[in-house]
Structure formats: structure tokens, C-alpha cells
Amino acid sequence: MRKILIVGAGQSGLQLALGLQAQGYAVTLMSNRTAEEIRSGRVMSTQCMFHTALQHERDLQINFWESQAPKIQGLGVSVAGPDSQRAVDWLGRLDGYAQSIDQRLKMAGWMETFAQRGGQLVIHGAAVSDLDYFARAYDLVLVSAGKGELVSMFGRDASRSPYSEPQRALAVAYVHGLGPRPEHPDLDAVRCNLVPGVGELFVMPTLTLSGRADILFWEGVPGGPLDVFQGLKDPAEHLSLTLDLMRKFTPWEHARTAEVELTDAGATLSGRYAPTVRNPVGRLPGGGLVLGVGDVVVANDPVTGQGSNFASKCAAAYLASIVEHGDRPFDEHWMRATFDRYWEMAQHVTKWTNAMLGVPPEHVLGLIGAAGRLQPVADRFANGFNDPSDFENFFFDPEKTAAYLASVGGTAA
Template sequence: MRKILIVGAGQSGLQLALGLQSRGYEVTLMSNRTADEIRAGRVMSTQCMFHTALQHERDLEVNFWESQTPRIEGLGVSVAGPESQRVIDWVGKLDGYAQSVDQRVKMAGWLETFAQRGGQLVIHGAAVSDLDFFARRYDLVMVSAGKGELVSMFGRDASRSPYDAPQRALAVAYVHGLGPRPEHPEFDAVRCNLVPGVGELFVMPTFTTSGRADILFWEGVPGGPLDVFQGVKDPQEHLALALELMERYTPWEYARATKVEPTDANATLSGRYAPIVRNPVGRLPGGGLVLGVADVVVANDPITGQGSNSASKCAAAYLASITEHGDRPFDEAWMRATFDRYWDTAQHVTKWTNAMLAPPPEHILDLIGAAGGLQPVADRFANGFDNPADFENFFYDPELAGSYLAAVSAQVQAGA
């Protein structure tokens, strides 16, 4: 039985551990926190997982919260104009619903499941020296902990990392008491509110430790009017700031948020990081090799909501590569080929995310505007969140975008 060590108990590390465990591998998982500590800790993310990523969880039969979690059936875009009035407002329908489960709920539950199924769980914050010791005792060591000392083993890939500084200041609040969007009270949607030159507000339903809730997520241009959350630890103070900004910049969202309260004492989070792609293979002082997983090697800004989706897709790709490899050694060539398999999908996420962080060119503004009157365009844009590779076909190139809009307009007119 092949022995595998996974360091880090997030979406990718746990999904991979559970998948390998189900296929008969001897898996050791290192986490710096217990399940109870995770469950009682601070919120970690704004995860919204679309159909493909959710299906990876279903395939492993670890979608434990699916029936309790709100079904997100659409994705809407609003653009603020002068005097904070909406100049664009539409919603596209998803082909398969999305869902958001608070990672405190999911990671704690998955950690307990891994242990209950006989997995070796080590509660310890690993250092490079630890991995140097373990690398000689395992057939494969993978690092899925995206922060801390271990990340320093994986060098920055400058050719794939155009930014060397954070492009957004991030502020998250989980709340109870948010009203429905009056434009579509009959179904839930992620709402993306774009405030040109200032930042973005994302609003999405979720399932948290206390049940149904909603996430208010500001992304602010650094140094701008939204960059005010640094150092704010009190959830009430954080939420008051978020609501004040909503009233000023997105009053249509503020109108349904006048009665919200934090879900718990750890319901807020703020921070920033530079988007980066790293070398997937880390070399230990003793000569051993470790493979980076998910946001250890590809960390995009959350503006396109791809973090947990990418983590799930990475775990699925690595699981397939490991099981297909049989008893052959997990050497550097295999590690690089395994990462390349993931990069086949991740490259589209990175390209799209980096494009959305920059001021949009005219043809993208035309696409977003046209979606308000052409439902097929709105639907295609929404489903790009599940399959970002499709943006290659109509989003980046002005000629492709123009041809696509002309074709859809002609179809709509012919059917009218």
C-alpha cells in the first residue's frame, strides 16, 4: 500500500485525502487545527462552488450538506454609474446550481470523516524541517497549506504572475437577516456589483454553523475608499463599515441589508494578497521533493469566485494522476506532468481573473451591457464561472466578442 502525506486541511487537501483514502492508499493528513478549532474559529473564505466542483464532491460522496444548503440558480451583474445609480442590472441562469458551504462547517466535518474512516490525522503546524524528515518515509508528500513557511519552497513563476502586489483589499462578513433581491425573489443568485474605479461588492447565500446565511464581500482597490477594513477585528464594527459603503456605493443592495446582523463572533475577515503562480515542485534541504497543491501553486484573486472551485478541480486532477500512476515512483517529471494536467484548466482561471482585475476594455463593457437585453449572453457569462475556458471563445478578443453579439442579436430578432 502506497503511503502519502498531505500537509494542509483545506478544500484541496481534504478532498484529495478523502479520495485517496477511498481508493485504498495509506494517507496521513497534517492539519494545524483540530475539527473543533476550525468549527469555532474565524470564517476563512467566500466560497461559491459551481456545478463541476460540486460534482467532484458528489463523486466522492462527501457532499454532506447539499440538501441543507441554498441552491444558487443565477449569477447577476450590476454596474454603478453616476450618483450610485445602476446603469446595468441583469441576472444569468446557471445550467447547474451552485452552492456555498462555510469552510468552517465543511473542513471540520471532512476532517472528522477522514479520521473516522481510519486516516492518520496529525495535528501539527508543519515546518520545512518536518517535511525533510517525512519525505524519506512516504512515497509522496504534497503541500496544500497555502500560507506560512512551507510556501517559500515553491518559487514564483514570473512568466505567469503579472502582479507583484495585492490588487484588491478584501473584506468579508457573514450575516443573518438579509432580504431577497426584489428583482428575482423566487430564486437565489450570486450578485456581482461593480463600482468602476472603486471596487466590487459580492453578495451570496451560504450555509454556515448556524444555518442559512448570506455573505457580504467587498473587494476594494488598494488605497481607495473601500480600503478601510485593515485592523478592524470587531464583527459589529466591520459590518457597520460594510453597510456604510453599501449605502454609499450600492444602495440597491443596502436596501435589503438594513436588518442584518453578524452570524457569530467570528463572522468577519479582512486581508489582501498578491495573485501568484508558483513552481509546482519544492526541493527540501535533504534533497527530497514535494508537490504543491491548489493555491500553494496557483493563487488567484477571489474577484471571479474561483478559489474553492480551483481547489476542487486540482484535487480531482491530482487524484486521477496518482491512481493512474500505479506503483511507479513519484519523481519530478511526474510531479510536473501532474501540475500541467491541472494547469490545463487553471490557466483559464488565471487569465480571466487577471483580466477582471484590470480596467475593462470597451468590448468587455459592450458584452456586459448587452447581457441586459440579450438573455443568452447573460446566461453564457454566468456559466463561465463554472467553465472559465469558454471565455476564450467570446470574451477577450474584440472581434470574437463583436461577432458573438451580432450572432445572438440576429437569433433573438429572428425568434421575436
């Protein structure tokens, strides 16, 4: 039986651990926190997962909360005009529903399931020196802990990482009590509110520890009016500031917030990081090799909501590569080929996300405007969140955009 060590218990690490466990591998999972510490801690992300990523969980029969979580059937876009009213507003319908499940709930539950199924769970923060030892005891060591000392083993790939500094300041609040959306009160959707030159507000329904809730997520241009959460420790102050900014920049969203309150004491999060693609293979001091997983190797800004989706897709791609490899050695050639298999998918979301962080070109503005008049355009844009590779066909190139709009009977606004 092949022995595999996975360091890090997030979406990628846990999904891969449970998948390998089901295939009969002897899996050890290292986490720096217990399930209860995760469950009682702070929120970790905004995680809206679309159909393909959700299907990977269904395939492993670990979709434990699917019946409880809101079914997100659409994705809406609003663009603020100079008068802080909406200049553009539309809703695209998803072909398959999306869902958001608080990672405190999911990761704690998955960790307990892994242990209950006989997996070896080690609660310990790992250092490079630990991995130097473990690399000799395991057939394969995978690192899915996207922060801290271990990430330093994986050098930045400058050719695939155009930004060296964070492009957004991030601020998240989970709330109860958000009022119904008047535009579509009976349909759950993620709403993307774009405030040109300032940032973005995302509002999405989620399942958290205390049941259904909503996530209010500001992405602010660094140094701008939304970049005010750094160092803020008091959750109540965080929520108050979130609402004040909504009143100023997205009053149509603020109108629903009269009765909101935080879901719990750990319901806020803020931070920033530079989007980075890294070398997938880490070399240990003793000469051993480890393979990076998920955010360790491809960390995109959450402006396109792809973090947990591509963590899931990475886990699924790595699982297939490990199983297909049989009893052969997990050497550097295999490691790089395994990452390349994942990069075939991930390159599209990296290109799209980096494009969305910049000033949108004229043809993209026209495309977003046209979606307000042409439902097929809105629907295709929304479903690109499930399959970002489709944006190659109509988003990046002005000629392809014009040809696509012409094919559905429209032109750019």
C-alpha cells in the first residue's frame, strides 16, 4: 500500500485525502488545527462553488451539506454610475446551480470524516525540517498549506505572475437578516457590484454554522476609499464600516441591510495578497521533493470567485494522476506533468482573473453592457464562472467579442 502525506487541511488537501483514502492509499493528513478549532475559529473565505467543482465532491460522496445549502441559480452584475445608481444591471442564469458552504463547517466535517474512516490525522504545524524527515518515510508528500514557511519552498513563476503586489484589499462579513432582493426575491444569486476605480462588492447566500446567511465581501483598490479594514480587530466595527461603504457606493444593496447582524463572533475577515503562480516542485534541504497543491501553486485574487473551485479541480486532477501512475516512483518528471495537467485548466482562470483586476478595455465594457440587453450574453458570462476556458472564445479579443455579439443579434453598448 502506497503511503502519502498531505500537509494542509483546506479544500484541496482534504478533498484529495478523502479521495485517496477511498482508493485504498495509506494517507496521513497534517493540520495545524483540530476540527473543533476550525469550527470555532474565524471565517476563512467566501467560497462560491460552481457545478463542476461541486460535482467533484459528489463523485467522492462528500457533499454532506448539499441539501441544506442555498441553491444559487444565477449570477448578477451591477455597475455603479457617477451618481452611485446602477448604470448596468442584469442577471445571468446558471446551467447548474452553485453553492457556498462556510469552510469552517465543511473542513471540520471533512476532517472528522477522514479520521472516522481510518485516516491518520496529525495535529501539528509542519516546518520544512519536518518534511525533510517525512520525505524519506512516504512515497509522496503533497503540500496544500497555502501560507507560512512551507510556501517559501515553491519559487514564484514570474512568467505567469504579472503582479508582485496585492491588487485588492479584502474584507468579508457573514450576516443574518439581509432583506429579500426586490429584483428576484425567489431566486438565489451571487451579485457582483462593480464600482469603477474603487472596487467591487460581492453579495452571496451561504450556509454557515447557524444556518442560512449572506456574505458581504468588499474588494477595494489598494489606497482607495475601500482600503480601510487593515488592522481592524473589532467585528462590530468591521460590519459598521462595511455597511457605511455600501450606503455610499452601492445604495441599492444597502437598502436591504436594515436588520443585518453578524452570524457569530468569528464572522469577519480582512487581508490582502499578491496573485501568484509558483513552481510546483519544492526541493528539501536533504534532496527530497514535494509537490504543491491548490493555492500553494496557483493563488488567484478572489475577484472572480475561483479559489475553492480550482482547489477542488486541482485535487481532482492530482487524484487522477496519482491513481493512473500505479506503483511507479513519484519523481520530479511526474510531479511537473501532474501540475501541467492542472495548469491546462488553471491557466484560463489566471488569465481571466488578472484581466478583471485591471482597467477593463472598451470591448469588455461593451460586452458587460450588452448583457443587460441580451439574455444569452448574460447567461454565457455567468456560466463562465463554472468554465473559465470559455472566456477565450468571446471575452479577451475585441474581434471575437464583436463576432459573438453579432451572432446573438447585438452590438457592444
